[in-house]
Amino acid sequence: MKPRPRRVPFTDRLKVPGGRDGRRMLVVAVIDKVGTGLWTGAATLYFVYVAHLSIAQIGVLMGLSGILGVAGPPLAGRLADRFPVTRILVVAQLARGAALLALLTTDDYALLVLFSALGSLPDRASSVLTKLFAARVAGPHRIRYQAIQRTAVNIGWAVGAAGAAAALTVGTTASYQALLLADVASYAVIGALTFRCAEPPAPSRVVASPATGAGPSPAASDRRTSRTVPAPATPWRDRRYLAFTGSEIWLFLDDSILQVGFPLWIVHATDAPVGLAPLVLVLNSVLVIALQVPLSRFGETRAAARRLLVPIGAAFLTGGLALAASAVGGPWFATATVLLAAVAFTLAEILHSLASWELSVALAPGEAQGAYLGVHGLAQSAQRSLGPVVVGAAVGAGPFAWPVLGATLVLACLAQHRLVRPDAAPAQAAVGGAKASEAPAAGG
Template identity: 60%
Template structure:
């Protein structure tokens, strides 16, 4: 699966940096149409996470992931066939739906295949993904230097090929055991074929947990959407802040993105050991908030000085926010798995996936509003993150305490997963 992540993100890195330019320069859409297309397709994609999670509790996760990869390949290939806005919007929305679903399925596969080592596995996978992004982005930048229609088509086709290659490799992956299904080898001669028996179909089986009725998990997901803001600040906020509020050279923006990738590649795996249990993951919320606040303070400082101070402050901001991103990735990964009942793990992770999807839609709007408000708005954003972290920490502590209490009261031999929905 690590090779699949590398190939997938290399293809995504090729295309994502060129997507807006492709719609503007090749298909002839206006800036307003491009913004509408990206916004609407992103909003449609929000539904992909819970849908994929729901399906993964009922069918083999590898087969659903292959379907999502092929859906992305077909949707992207269809972009080459038209310059009609309505069709481009349709194809982009179909791609976005599969993209958000594939993210949840990849996370679920890692949780099931790695077991107790899931935190380290996810850290390695995230490191590989960032390396793929960097390689794909650099290759895409070289192609964009040509600026021809054929160059843009080549980048799009490169992404299509990456999804087809990823699907072919996923086909060879073993299906991991699932808490909501029993998987047995059908024959010794064909171990890759599995008979999947739905646990829910057994007579007298209890109704599976429902994340939409689990108020504490929904509140956890809501706080997660706020903690994903480091992504919007790094990718949208810092470049716009450099241009509109500081004396730093504009060329600093891509360099800070490279610095972000390098830090994630170097630090994600070593730091993952600090979030190997739910309790340790919860403890990471404090340094996460501290890093975010330092980043916001540095962004404020970058607006009050010359070029040298601006460059130094922006570099500090990028480093601090990158470590906030790394720590949140570790904590979010472990806690989302730990708080999900085994009988509906896919459904819960699908709902949790709404947090990153919502941030992708609303995060840039919030960050641009902060930029418009001026330098002193950054500390206000940092204070909001502190409040969010405090609320999430308290919520997680209560839920983990209930789980421990439930385990101590359970009859001998009775497996207790996550706490009951409240």
């Protein structure tokens, strides 16, 4: 009798960089998004039907939470340069769960605002910490790791959203509370899994040397000899990195365009069927799952990531022109052009995620990698506040606004292309002393 072949874990078949801890953190990301998908789809309805808040009160609650959450990325990045990133991430995950669980203890509006705001801070922080862990554990293969992770979390989000939709058909207080508790449980699970991960080498604490290839950081050596060392690099004085982060705010607009702009535009400006709006989001998820990993090979180095900015701009402009055209035809033409726009903006989203990931790490000096990535995390936080306003204004302005918005996104791509040109000093490696950002990633 032939022995059964050994089953190869799915994450091994994907060739996930980072070894066992890389695979474990991938599982953490999926569980996190399943829980988030369960709760996010029900959160607003929970505040309406269980906490009995008005729409205006919910708007204030979410707005204040978003404002406090902006502080999460830079704070987390700064801490991660000084303390183990895995332990900070565990604290952030448990804090998210505790803040969410606290919502069940009260229906007082002030406390609900407080707990929601306190939960937003570690929520935004955990995103940067997860990215930082990936950059350190995957090293020069970080682009492939990010692509696999982004594909996996899209699947997790879809599973969670489907579960929420099923639970919401019941519509009872108990069903809303069950979704909240399921999300809390996911935080407990990922906290335990993260705690089991080994701490990856951090450039801020371990720096390669020509003699040994690795050794204690200059700060550690100088503490023993009582010598004065230069202050570590700070992103707040790095004009190029701040300009890069500023351009990122605009390039992250694809999120608001897809989530907010498409539904509003379909309903108010086109003859396409209303049911097309949710299908756009389904199409977006399917394309991300199908294309994120295969396209990752085009962003494996700093130079390759810079080259992606040209097709990103072209995709943004194509999407804007297609949305404008969708307002002047009948139902079939409107449907076709809306779908073309959705494909274009999704392609821009996929390619930008690769370029953004690589450049944000490659431009950061190793000794302050956490602080730099924390500042870069502000771009997405700012977009979440600014994006809906910009997109809402574009919808209200009419068809001509979409090509104009697309043109501004092209200009942002061109500006970023100039900012990261190769005549600037090469970035320090993410892990160790090698120029990882310029070395091709394996496994693509």
